[in-house]
Amino acid sequence: MPIAAPDRRLGERVGAYLDTLTKPPGSLGRLERLAVDLAAMTGEPFPRVTPPGVLVFAADHGIADEGVSAFPREVTAQMVTNFVAGGAAINVFARRIGARLEVIDVGVASEVAGQGVVDEKVRPGTANFARRDAMSRAEAEAAIEAGRRAAGRAAAAGCRCLIIGEMGIANTTASSAVLAVLTGEPVARLVGRGTGIDDARLAHKREVIERAIAARGADPGDPLGVLAALGGLEIAAMTGACLEAAVRRVPLLVDGFIATLAALVACRLAPGARDYLIFGHRSREPGHDVVLAVLDAQPLLDLDLRLGEGTGAALAFPLLDAACRMLAEMASFTTAGVAGGDQT
Template identity: 45%
Template sequence: MDLLNQTVKKIGKLDDEIMEKTRKRVDNLIKPIGSLGKLEDIVVKLSGITKKPFPKVDNKAVIVFAADHGVYEEGVAAYPQEVTVIQTLNFVKGVTGVCALAKQARADVIPVDIGIKEDVKEEGIINRKIKYGTDNMAKGPAMSREEAIKSIEVGIEIAEKEIKKGRNLLATGEMGICNTTPSSAIVSVIGGYAPIEVTGKGANYPEDKLLHKASVIKRAIEINKPDPEDGIDILSKVGGLEIGGMAGVMLAGAANRVPVVVDGFISTAAALIAYKIEPKVKDYLIPSHFSAEKGAIKGSKLLGLRPMLDMDMRLGEGSGAVLAFNIVEAAVYMNNEMITFEEAGINV
């Protein structure tokens, strides 16, 4: 708990003065004001995060947390649980969806075993296993409060290690069969939504079984009674270890003034947990895409963040966040490479 408390205490506000200066310069670049849309907003936000008028995002990584879920035994997934470990091994091989997109974006993929059901001994996978998957949240808490805190602190530790290496742009990714179930539960609890409103098909779960999936989530919430205002309580009762890890990365990014790109639905659920722990973390997050998962838009609205891309994606792994790396980098290039009207000798 000490690391989490210390991290939260370090999270301050964005630098309004530098943001104002950056906005003034961006408005005077050789273009009509506002004509580059969200690119302009992104670079202004980056300047406020980093306290630098010319921020850089040339050292990028996506941290992918892998974990299993006890609620799998309720029949809420279309794929066997063994896929979690298989895909985690594939991250090392560089052959998954996020790996392909990360190569294009010149970003590193950092896989972490934070709670896979099996032992995974493979060079390239960071072993920070807290337990062999969560407990079945439909029968009791997914984990203890102490385990939930530990998952967040693992995320903080790994993010800070990467930041010390010079990372200046991070993203959150995950792997865990049926982890849309706890994500839907988190959004349901925080937003006060009926589970059926935020329960989607995840990894191709049959449409005709969605009522069952929603009923399992409803039962988990009724049994555990998570406090909507206590992010740690929500995480421990209806969350996942990988969700805690991602929340930790977001908190560490904010504490160290490093932007964190949020992936889709599951990462957004993690962002909601981080936000409940410390609301100022929201200012350090860059939402990437509108996930096609049912509860994603509601999750983003709860955060008050509007994603930049609408690609009908729902893979997870951090794939949408890594795709958005290109947009974030484009915003930085706009700021660094364009000249102002004054520099061009044009009076307007």
Template identity: 50%
Template sequence: MRQQLNQVIESIKPIQHEFFELASQHLDQLTKPPGSLGKLEDIARQVAGITGEVMPLFNKKAVIVMAGDHGVCEEGVSAFPAEVTPQMVLNFLNGGAAVNVLARHAGADVVCVDIGVNADLEHPALVARKVRKGTRNMAREAAMTREEAVQAILEGAAVVDDYAAQGYSLFATGDMGIGNTTASAAILCALTGVDAGLAVGRGTGIDDERWRHKVDVVKKALEINEPAKEDALDVLAKVGGLEIAGLVGVILGAAKNRCPVVIDGFISSAAALVASKLAPLSASYMLASHLSHEQGHGKLLEAVGLEAMLQMDMRLGEGTGAVLCFNLIDAAGKIMREMATFDSAGVSRS
């Protein structure tokens, strides 16, 4: 399986800088002061470089919600029980979650993937890619074997391959998994050296006492497993999650297919950091959507080298912030396609 992962990584090529420059030239010809549309212009240039089109049109968009359970929930790190994971998966599949609402607003599809839910789920819309039923308790042992982590990455990449073959060209990352902010905080600590007290957030809304306990659990997981900072796969396997590994695959798969991938919040950004360590070129295909209310999120984005488009104090996950930014990407595309140039509008430049 490692050879298959290497093949995915090696298939990721640099973005096409000539189209980045062509997009810049077109933006400078539009009836506005240079750079006056700020981040919309940054988006337009980046997606041009990614896709090899100055004016790409994203007719088929998808948020891929990876779902998996976490053995560390045995330690009482969440305000919600683990049973919520499969219940929310069914909510996604029935169209009732926040990400479904925002996806409909953006004209996008929600793809729900069972990569590690600790339950037997059946639904005609469910994408079944289960590697195992939840991770082990990382506070006592490694969350996954290295082989399981690699398999989950490959499953995520395969999902993107399937949808890219159907004409989808813009992707977003989403997640569902009670306990996954604990795993994401541990990944942040292991890969950057950030102290657990600065990495661990409130997750589902825990109080001060449970937050302190959550910090201790992350510290314990790091002490017991001793993840190797220079080996992102080792970190992912020992203190990560199946859905996080799946999202690493989604990001690598999008880059492989030359598709932009919009990164959601804290959990998705932990996956983005792992992906960037495994395949540095993949970072150029990522667009950060929003700065989460989770205190460690900014540190994750900084480590990847990303800057968020929005700051909305959101901390829901699911892909909600990422899907919200589909609207901004579509807006940037319309600016490129529909806005008049100085010449076409007969407007003087000076």
């Protein structure tokens, strides 16, 4: 797909301009790097990221039947209802940053479509990938396209930065399985407690994933095939959102482990997508450290979060807005009548 490279020359000019502002060069650290990156991504010398658009994709996982989660599968649909009612953490944080929030059903097992939910259901949950492929390649492609459409709607509505999040009981299991195949890392290094399982269930979760990977035999050189064999519909949809944001040169702020795994799949499908991704936070899931390292990503926050929904990315968003406002609103040494430092 046609993903243009960021405008690095513009980024260099913005970096030089930052050094004329009333501060020691580089003194605002990573905030300055953010400003440069956002300018290069958007092609705008004074980029803007407001308003943001939050996309929460929801789907169920057949692997939940193996007892790998602390919560029953029904919670997925119940949380979608909570999102629509405005009572979830992502609702609180999205309101705080003035975001447009869309909830998209790409695979909830029960019927939740109605006012406030976008119906993009590909199928009612994935199959139990311990027994057969989670979905077909065509279904994975359909979920990716659903994510692309969601990103397109947000961009058409005027959103200048996208945030991806998810809801799906057992999706840390699917994400760990996909990551293990794509990276070759041992399952034990990747699998965490998800929603809060105990030691016995953690050991069981690892065993289920190892057995499923062996049974599916997915090819790590075929990221779409890995996604279809072991992934989730909401993971595929977030992959599509990453791809569409890159095509449109819209910065995309990635949430935690599951969203970052989706970003990795997007980058394996289209390496140019990496240039348009910013990583919001480091979660407590052990696999998140691994996938961040693979993507050479340094997240903005580290708050011991492990909720998902897009919450960590929404909390990080004000840093992007601050970077843009710093660039646009700070006075230069010349306009402020302030003597510059000795640059020799």
